[in-house]
Amino acid sequence: MQLWQEWIVEAQKGVINVQQCKECKYIQFYPRDFCLECSSKKLKFVATDGSGVVFSYTQIHRSPNPEIFIVPYYICLVEIAKNIMIICNVVFKDDTAEIGREVFFRNISNDGIIYYSD
Amino acid sequence: MNKASINLATDVTPFNDPKSIYEIQSEAINHLLETAGLSIKDVDGLATNGVERFSTVGMSEYLGISPKWTESSFLGGSSYVTFIKRAVQAVESGECNIAIVSYGSNQRSSKSRSLGGVIEDHTPQKFFEYSQGILSPLSLYALVAQRGFHEWGINSADLAEIAINARKWAKLNKKAFHYSSENITVEDVINSGLISSPLHKLDCCLVTDGGGAVLITNDKIANKLGLPKIKINGFGQIDTHISYSQMPNYLITGAKASSEEALKQSKMNFNDIDTLQVYDSFTITVLSTLASIGVDEPKHIIEMFRDGEFFQGGKLPLNTSGGGLSYCHPGMLGLLLVVEAVNQLIGNLGERQVPDASTAFVHGTGGVFSTHSSMVLERVT
Numbered sequence: 001m002q003l004w005q006e007w008i009v010e011a012q013k014g015v016i017n018v019q020q021c022k023e024c025k026y027i028q029f030y031p032r033d034f035c036l037e038c039s040s041k042k043l044k045f046v047a048t049d050g051s052g053v054v055f056s057y058t059q060i061h062r063s064p065n066p067e068i069f070i071v072p073y074y075i076c077l078v079e080i081a082k083n084i085m086i087i088c089n090v091v092f093k094d095d096t097a098e099i100g101r102e103v104f105f106r107n108i109s110n111d112g113i114i115y116y117s118d
Numbered sequence: 119m120n121k122a123s124i125n126l127a128t129d130v131t132p133f134n135d136p137k138s139i140y141e142i143q144s145e146a147i148n149h150l151l152e153t154a155g156l157s158i159k160d161v162d163g164l165a166t167n168g169v170e171r172f173s174t175v176g177m178s179e180y181l182g183i184s185p186k187w188t189e190s191s192f193l194g195g196s197s198y199v200t201f202i203k204r205a206v207q208a209v210e211s212g213e214c215n216i217a218i219v220s221y222g223s224n225q226r227s228s229k230s231r232s233l234g235g236v237i238e239d240h241t242p243q244k245f246f247e248y249s250q251g252i253l254s255p256l257s258l259y260a261l262v263a264q265r266g267f268h269e270w271g272i273n274s275a276d277l278a279e280i281a282i283n284a285r286k287w288a289k290l291n292k293k294a295f296h297y298s299s300e301n302i303t304v305e306d307v308i309n310s311g312l313i314s315s316p317l318h319k320l321d322c323c324l325v326t327d328g329g330g331a332v333l334i335t336n337d338k339i340a341n342k343l344g345l346p347k348i349k350i351n352g353f354g355q356i357d358t359h360i361s362y363s364q365m366p367n368y369l370i371t372g373a374k375a376s377s378e379e380a381l382k383q384s385k386m387n388f389n390d391i392d393t394l395q396v397y398d399s400f401t402i403t404v405l406s407t408l409a410s411i412g413v414d415e416p417k418h419i420i421e422m423f424r425d426g427e428f429f430q431g432g433k434l435p436l437n438t439s440g441g442g443l444s445y446c447h448p449g450m451l452g453l454l455l456v457v458e459a460v461n462q463l464i465g466n467l468g469e470r471q472v473p474d475a476s477t478a479f480v481h482g483t484g485g486v487f488s489t490h491s492s493m494v495l496e497r498v499t
Contacts, residue, residue, distance in 0.1 A: 004242065004245040004246070005245075007245075008245070029363065030242050030245070030246050030361070030363065030364075055265065055368070056261040056262070056264045056265040056268070056368065057261070057264055058257050058260035058261050058264060058314045058315050058316075058317075059312070059314070059315040060251065060252075060253060060257065060313075060314050060315075061311070061312045061313055061314070061315070062233060062253065062313050062314075063251070064232075064233050064234030064235075064251060064252070064253055065234065065251070068251065069251040073251065075250055075251065075252050075257055075261075075314075076261075077261050077265075077362065077363070077368075084363075085362070085363040085365075086246070086363060087246070087247050087250055087252065087362045087363055088250055089250055089251065099264070099265070099268045111249055112245075112249030112250075113249055113250060113251065114249075114250065
């Protein structure tokens, strides 16, 4: 299976992975066929605990696809490991986004939409 | 090695008269050649992209030429700043003698622009990012702006100053989309409606048709024809990422490295620069770029906008055409930044002419703060 597809299948099972080099321990995302730090090809998926911290957010008011995305909704850059960012949908309990808030992975839809919430 | 220079530049803003991409480019190119006293048959170098898959080939066929040198890299908005440098290098090396760098787009009249951006199914962006419902490239700039609010202590009213300044310039440029529009206020920007917070409609560039062309020749030809000569004193280029998740630093961009290289080569700093032409896809693009190239700290840059330092009579007249925000944004602005800089240095811009301008700094940005090309230009006699 292609690496990126593998990552998505893992997410569908409830696990958000990063990729770690077995030789130099460097952590990277998105998955690649070699280590960006030491060029080793020995890499493995390492599960995050599903949490992350909001690095920045934007609330979308004009939908790129109104059948799937109902405005307004929040898109966030979430830091899921040190200096590792993921871009995802975040549902905030009070509908107010905040930089620095801890959020948790909920699910990934059949369309590939990644949902976190606080 | 031959000596080469930029000689003439022109823009086409066919807002009320839709044309094909080929016609827009042809109009600009033929106007330049006529002004220079040259014929289309003299052109032996061409750089363009975004025309078709075989961009330079298709454009050459339309023009009836068979150039010896072509360039068509895709770097988004910064492509054309880079093309100018490559064209000068090609003329210097003798690969060609008379090069044209041209661009045209009819994205507004042909309704070819999509809010969600261009999606290619095989890319990592598609796998990890475009499925999320982002508006691309707008949402990345919005995420940078929101982080900027957090780290820099700025707000929407501060960013609005950048749109206000652009509109003031556009009202001095008869070819600008907003030439006849009213000046705008902070309230106008904030009340224009959020699209991807914190960016409002008036924080975003226009979507227009438009294009232009730049002529580059060797100095023997330029001297014979009595053309102006503008030299590239410094040039720097870098690309850093294309996926949102891979941006190495969300506030200080690749513009830092590209501008440092360009300024180092030119042995200049911003005290030596008479006008700045900096990519303005969004208000935040300008603030982040000015901070990254080292003009000042973000909060002080906003003060400089309020004090008129980036308008006529200020320290660093910026985007004197009205920029992508108020003049013209045909999908990629890079060429039009160079056109404005060149015409400022030639000195033919009427009301918006910066008096005695002899040096200009141009910065192109492409993608999602992905590609950066910086250039220092100087008029020589």
